[in-house]
């Protein structure tokens with residue numbers, strides 16, 4: 260039940276919070292790279308103080324229609340942030356990337372988890388992740404980020420997500436990634452409509468049947484906007500409800516923007532689970 264994230268051990272039978280740290284240019288209003296590094300580090304430090312076990316550093320916007328980023332640009336954005344957080348803070352650094360070069364560089368800089376929303380499907384990603392010798396999160400996605408929300412379609416979303424993830428686990432194992440180093444994620448909002456997302460959340464326990472820790476990310480996502488009618492900046496309460504449900508259903512890691520608030524929600528769920 261314990262996983263080794265580059266020397267930091269964490270019990271996956273309990274629920275932990277991962278703070279989102281975007282280092283895309285649209286996440287900063289102005290300033291050069293040094294200023295941006297300062298801002299990113301300050302945000303990370305605050306999330307650690309608030310109780311985050313992971314900081315997920317991402318330099319490529321996966322928003323539908325977002326401009327793609329060159330490998331060099333992604334490296335330039337992500338590496339300095341990974342390096343300074345690994346060196347200065349008591350936290351597991353995760354890298355949100357599909358780019359093999361970024362996986363390899365980040366591993367040298369102390370990253371403890373590779374988080375790939377494309378499930379290591381890019382050329383060279385399986386090999387790079389295997390060489391990094393850290394746990395990997397494999398997420399389900401239907402289609403490509405640019406077009407995935409155009410017309411998501413499933414015959415049985417639960418079964419198809421499960422089969423996709425099982426197939427990627429097999430591919431990862433063949434590439435030399437230890438199966439006990441694989442975390443699975445149903446990929447809320449990645450090629451799914453509201454009904455698909457709700458079916459996956461309602462049946463989250465079943466994802467455990469595949470025998471891996473589960474990570475979920477629903478923080479501020481449009482599925483919560485569809486349910487509540489609220490804009491992205493007004494979705495904290497809905498995000499906390501989604502986090503609480505996930506924790507009750509056995510998620511090991513919850514990826515969120517609002518760490519401090521989510522920690523309290525997870526504490527309540529963990530306390531309830533502790534008595535049964």
Ligand code: 7PM
Nearest residue numbers: 321322323374396398444446447475476
């Ligand atoms: C645009 C679209 C901006 C989507 C940001 C996003 C997940 C993730 C993301 C997730 C894992 C967001 C997403 N979501 N990694 N990275 N699971 N493992 O809303 O659900 O944060 S990016």
